[in-house]
Amino acid sequence: MVMKIGILALQGAVREHARLVEACGHEAVPIKRVEELKHIDGLILPGGESTTMRRLMDRYGFTEVLRQSSLPMFGTCAGLILLAENVTDQTCGHLGKLDITVARNSFGRQVDSFEAQLDVRGIDEKAEAVFIRAPHIVSAGSGVEILSETAGKTVAVRSERHLGISFHPELTDSTVFHQYFIDMVASLAAETIR
Amino acid sequence: MQQTGTERVKRGMAEMQKGGVIMDVVNAEQAKVAEAAGAVAVMALERVPSDIRAAGGVARACDPRIVEEVVDAVSIPVMAKCRIGHITEARVLESLGVDYIDESEVLTPADEVFHLKKDDYTVPFVCGCRNIGEAARRIGEGASMLRTKGEPGTGNIVEAVRHMRMVNQEVRQISVMSDDELMTEAKNQGAPYDVLKEIKMLGKLPVVNFAAGGVATPQDAALMMELGADGVFVGSGVFKSENPEKFAKAIVEATTHYQDYELIGRLAKELGSAMTGIDISQLSLEERMQERGW
Numbered sequence: 424m425v426m427k428i429g430i431l432a433l434q435g436a437v438r439e440h441a442r443l444v445e446a447c448g449h450e451a452v453p454i455k456r457v458e459e460l461k462h463i464d465g466l467i468l469p470g471g472e473s474t475t476m477r478r479l480m481d482r483y484g485f486t487e488v489l490r491q492s493s494l495p496m497f498g499t500c501a502g503l504i505l506l507a508e509n510v511t512d513q514t515c516g517h518l519g520k521l522d523i524t525v526a527r528n529s530f531g532r533q534v535d536s537f538e539a540q541l542d543v544r545g546i547d548e549k550a551e552a553v554f555i556r557a558p559h560i561v562s563a564g565s566g567v568e569i570l571s572e573t574a575g576k577t578v579a580v581r582s583e584r585h586l587g588i589s590f591h592p593e594l595t596d597s598t599v600f601h602q603y604f605i606d607m608v609a610s611l612a613a614e615t616i617r
Numbered sequence: 618m619q620q621t622g623t624e625r626v627k628r629g630m631a632e633m634q635k636g637g638v639i640m641d642v643v644n645a646e647q648a649k650v651a652e653a654a655g656a657v658a659v660m661a662l663e664r665v666p667s668d669i670r671a672a673g674g675v676a677r678a679c680d681p682r683i684v685e686e687v688v689d690a691v692s693i694p695v696m697a698k699c700r701i702g703h704i705t706e707a708r709v710l711e712s713l714g715v716d717y718i719d720e721s722e723v724l725t726p727a728d729e730v731f732h733l734k735k736d737d738y739t740v741p742f743v744c745g746c747r748n749i750g751e752a753a754r755r756i757g758e759g760a761s762m763l764r765t766k767g768e769p770g771t772g773n774i775v776e777a778v779r780h781m782r783m784v785n786q787e788v789r790q791i792s793v794m795s796d797d798e799l800m801t802e803a804k805n806q807g808a809p810y811d812v813l814k815e816i817k818m819l820g821k822l823p824v825v826n827f828a829a830g831g832v833a834t835p836q837d838a839a840l841m842m843e844l845g846a847d848g849v850f851v852g853s854g855v856f857k858s859e860n861p862e863k864f865a866k867a868i869v870e871a872t873t874h875y876q877d878y879e880l881i882g883r884l885a886k887e888l889g890s891a892m893t894g895i896d897i898s899q900l901s902l903e904e905r906m907q908e909r910g911w
Contacts, residue, residue: 436635
């Protein structure tokens with residue numbers, strides 16, 4: 424079945440995610456308005472500037488709706504920060520979807536941004552990972568599975584409905600993470616039907 | 618193994634800025650206003666372009682104290698300008714931890730023959746361009762992001778429009794050229810053949826291209842998005858307006874929702890007057906910043 428995967432299109436690398444969703448054989452839908460959330464099976468929160476995205480999410484009513492929503496979500500970099508329950512230098516998190524604490528810019532400034540090959544639990548091949556002023560996961564609650572680490576820092580996690588990673592698969596040609604998310608969406612949809 | 622300063626890391630950083638607004642700021646206080654309004658980055662400089670125009674003399678890279686002040690004040694990325702060809706200004710900015718350097722015609726060029734060899738640096742660069750020749754040469758030197766030159770500090774959008782339309786038109790032409798035509802095009806444009814080949818293969822520029830140089834109203838920002846800009850730089854427009862805070866927010870919203878004309882109308886209604894504009898024909902060739910660099 425072809426899944427409709429929304430990509431929050433307020434700011435950031437939207438087109439790149441759309442390209443990989445389509446490469447997996449599914450439909451990519453840019454989301455600029457809250458009403459558009461009704462027609463999708465899963466939502467990607469792309470990389471960009473988390474501060475900017477949060478401001479725009481508040482202004483257009485996304486924050487409240489997404490907090491209540493049961494949509495499966497996949498966040499990369501800034502998107503991971505949006506999904507987290509806690510952010511270290513802020514009084515509260517944004518959407519509180521993943522029971523984790525994240526720290527922003529944890530690998531340094533842009534000159535420290537890097538590429539690496541990662542081992543990821545549940546994915547057979549090495550994953551190409553591009554880290555740009557990336558956050559990392561400081562701690563994770565009991566319902567959260569740790570999928571990958573680099574330099575002693577957790578950089579990929581999942582729960583039943585949510586996938587969060589520190590880096591940008593959308594800047595590579597590899598579809599492994601998008602396929603992983605779409606499989607999550609499909610199995611959750613199958614459960615609901617059953 | 619972790620690899621820093623790769624092409625993907627440098628170009629990718631600019632990809633994350635897409636759909637956003639980058640604002641010129643001259644101190645920490647302005648940087649905080651820009652961040653609060655939803656800017657995706659700030660550009661630290663000593664004077665905004667319209668003041669550089671008014672002051673005359675030599676415009677140099679920003680005082681390191683201001684750069685540090687701005688870096689400490691905000692969590693969004695900080696960019697800073699260096700003079701065209703000024704290797705040391707660029708290296709100093711890199712050592713200060715700046716996230717992106719603009720090798721900019723807004724400052725007085727330090728070298729009238731050579732631009733920086735930008736792929737030598739770990740920090741990524743953005744450069745101005747008016748046509749595909751300039752765009753391809755800057756990419757060939759290692760620029761990871763482009764912007765239109767426009768005509769900075771004028772509050773007049775006409776040059777940014779001209780440059781955005783020109784580059785996009787030339788990209789479309791290149792994408793349907795045969796390989797032999799492409800070599801002649803490279804010769805005529807003085808553009809690296811490999812870069813033109815990459816543009817042809819992708820059907821678009823291999824790096825993002827923002828609008829810059831003359832954006833003075835939310836409508837201007839939205840117009841540039843309509844014409845295919847990946848995002849917008851606002852120089853003098855924000856802090857030379859009547860109410861910078863409101864103005865900055867309006868520009869950000871208009872950039873995100875550039876086809877929501879009702880919203881843009883509402884935003885514009887609440888703003889005071891924009892900065893005073895300058896007609897380009899009133900500027901002599903020497904006064905036009907876009908003529909700097911090649």
